[in-house]
Amino acid sequence: MIKAYAAHEPGGQLQPFEYDPGTLGDEEVEIKVEYCGICHSDLSMLDNEWGMTDYPFVPGHEVVGTIAALGDKVTTLNLGQRVGLGWFSGSCMTCEWCMSGNHNLCSNAEGTIVSRHGGFADKVRADYSWVVPLPDGINPATAGPLFCGGITVFNPIVQFDIKPSDRVGVIGIGGLGHIALGFLQAWGCEITAFSSSPDKEAEARELGATHFINSGDVNALESVQNSFDFILATANADLDWNAYIAALRPKGRLHFVGVIPNPLSTPIFPLILGQKSISASPVGSPATISQMINFAARQGVEPITETFSFEQVNEAMEKLRHGKPRYRLVLKHS
The missing domain is CATH 3.90.180.10 (Medium-chain alcohol dehydrogenases, catalytic domain)
Structure with missing residues (x-):
């Protein structure tokens, strides 16, 4: 038994x-x-x-x-x-x-x-x-x-051939996000942590983040437009996804591993102009x-x-x- x-x-x-x-x-x-x-x-x-x-x-x-x-x-x-x-x-x-x-x-x-x-x-x-x-x-x-949790954030690093020279953002510094910071730092990437909790900045940097952005600060989000090759969304929350799409460089990808509550709604034109992608993956x-x-x-x-x-x-x-x-x-x- x-x-x-x-x-x-x-x-x-x-x-x-x-x-x-x-x-x-x-x-x-x-x-x-x-x-x-x-x-x-x-x-x-x-x-x-x-x-x-x-x-x-x-x-x-x-x-x-x-x-x-x-x-x-x-x-x-x-x-x-x-x-x-x-x-x-x-x-x-x-x-x-x-x-x-x-x-x-x-x-x-x-x-x-x-x-x-x-x-x-x-x-x-x-x-x-x-x-x-x-x-x-x-x-x-x-x-x-x-x-x-670990394989959920590691899998896209492999699937999308993330390079050590890539600039990567991680949205949400929680159960998934904190592991993602560790993997991406070991991978050699320049990492920006996005969090709505400013008090997490010091720990996010200790965990591997090169930069930290308060995702509740609209001006801070605007300041990183056209910056990232890859953004990993680990948060289970509805955010201003258009702002994150704007933060991608041409051919950049916004990738979801967190289950957000509501469907995405985003203009297609910015995706077409920058040949940008939105995707998701399991374990x-x-x-x-x-x-x-x-x-x-x-x-x-x-x-x-x-x-x-x-x-x-x-x-x-x-x-x-x-x-x-x-x-x-x-x-x-x-």
Whole structure:
């Protein structure tokens, strides 16, 4: 039996819950959970914001742990090996997207917490192809958030061939944005942090920002027109997107990884004149996750986390819902 924490209704408290996972599949692994990050997506799923939550619901898709059991056909992982697991736990491995290395775009990909039980538990299962070994030099206590928040901001750096010579803006210095600053600094970019909280300037610079702009200052936004090759929007808020499009250089890109509340509305003419782009992306493929985790280990990129015991899961979820985490929350088995 697997011991977990589950909610039985939308927005409900997480309570001790046991379930029988059945026979381990030939290509599955069972992970003994050591740590599990808490992502805002866990909260959205708990509340059934996206209309696809099954109850009882066990959150958790930023898992770090060790391999406790291997399916008969798994040959690339070893018992006791420390690994990580993120948003996806499997994909079809036969469609054009899987076959081209874009497993994260598979229409049949299985979410770790969608129609299955996640990592707020002592164990969790996944297809071996989505289970990524942790390299030496990575801190397992803080690595969990890299498997969702980290790959969300790392994936576009790779997908759009961001260069060390590029001037990059990061909108929002929170759970995603603070990791983006670390990756982009290690990448060699000149980085401008955009935040509506002026008191975050000193910390944003410590995290890797070269420059800081108060996004609530209209004059400050106007002063950086025609400045950026790439702007990464991590905030979950409606902003003056036309001002950020104006801040792009020709061929520049405004890229979304945060889910903003309302549809975009922007004139097309500035995009045409500057050959500018607006785009968005999800998490990355297993290969990109592996690239990210090894890059993070080599460059010392580490999320800033607050740790709670699994017994404090409801307190941690409440802090995510109503508090101000700094910047990611992680559950730990005692």
